[in-house]
């Protein structure tokens with residue numbers, strides 16, 4: 001099991017290095033995050049033993065359960081990549097008090113306000129956040145519309161509780177990833193006009209990470225290509 005995992009991880013890392021080279025980019029600028037949703041905590045332990053230090057989950061409940069079990073693994077950076085309901089803001093902040101956490105899906109002022117309030121009330125450290133950009137026309141997919149990104153960045157920049165690190169997106173299903181990720185790069189440029197150090201571009205999954213690398217992604221969120229097929233949603 002660990003041998004298969006090691007082989008898939010190595011193969012993906014080689015593809016990342018090849019794509020970086022082809023794009024004329026330094027592979028050291030890229031962070032490979034392994035998305036472990038629906039998998040048991042033991043998988044994260046195995047990945048940790050293989051040297052993985054960036055782990056992502058997409059549901060807050062599953063994230064907090066895994067952090068309760070694995071929070072003592074030193075040097076592990078956690079990433080929350082699923083949509084966050086406003087009433088889950090406090091749960092996110094509690095997890096961030098246990099382990100280093102970046103929230104990739106801040107996509108509206110109301111959620112920023114809820115996080116701000118929870119952090120202020122708890123006296124918690126500032127939270128690292130990315131603005132999720134919706135690259136589709138479907139509001140249900142989550143993310144701020146590209147037209148709203150600059151304003152949202154300004155709102156977040158005004159909050160001492162939130163530390164804006166960049167942007168995140170999922171490619172649409174009905175469009176070539178190249179053009180979609182090019183729009184994400186434009187959103188990233190707008191955000192950097194507001195917050196110059198917010199340079200992260202979180203994009204690229206198992207099916208499109210090479211395209212994301214060519215489009216400037218800095219943080220790749222790769223699940224099944226490394227973990228194998230996900231068990232049914234628990």
Ligand SMILES: *Cc1c(COP(=O)(O)O)cnc(C)c1O
Nearest residue numbers: 035058081205206221222223224
């Ligand atoms: C599941 C998930 C991924 C990884 O998807 P794979 O296709 O398994 O690589 C990346 N980003 C988000 C937001 C996800 O929910």
